[in-house]
Amino acid sequence: MNINGLTFVDDFIIFCNGSRDSVKETCNFLKHYEKVSGQSISREKTCFIVGKGASQTKVNMIARITRFTKGKLSLTYLGINVFKGAKSIFxxxxxxxxxxxxxxxxxxxxxxxxxxxxxxQTVLTSLPFLPHIMC
Known part of the structure; x- marks a missing residue:
């Protein structure tokens, strides 16, 4: 399985197409990760995000399979806001x-x-910046 995402130490953002098979494969990957690493996925800190066009049926299916809550953009990853759309100073x-x-x-x-x-310069280079903003 190809896993598309961003990782840093124990922080992950995983991208999938939202199909039932893709969501199940992603969950199997996370279970395998837990088994191999000895780390546990924190259900309280973990969410899934869907596009605006996703139906409520799809959202319910993803929530049922993953047992994660539905989140929304903007979210913070490594101290940086991840968002879709035009950049705004806020x-x-x-x-x-x-x-x-x-x-x-x-x-x-x-x-x-x-x-x-x-x-x-030292402080600015030590801040975690994401190379790309999700579009």
Missing amino acids: LFEDMISKIKEKVNDWSGKNLSYGGRLILV
Whole structure:
């Protein structure tokens, strides 16, 4: 089975077409992952997301097979909002406030311009950015 998705340590986003067989294969993959890794999938933190055109019957089928709750975009993955549609500044407010908070913490420190530049570069490169936004 080809698994399409994003992974980072123990955080997964898995994509499938929503057919009964695809959903069952994905669940079998997750069960196999639990067995091999010794980790458990957290049902409280796990959800599925369907497109706008998905029927209520499909949503019910996915919920019944996976036993996950239905989520919606935008969601946060590795601290970054994942969304569909036009970018809007409110989607990045959490990230911007975190950066501002870090910069404000440094305001009391006596760093040279070069020191501040290196500090900002270090923090920005340590933030997890997704290479692509879902479209």
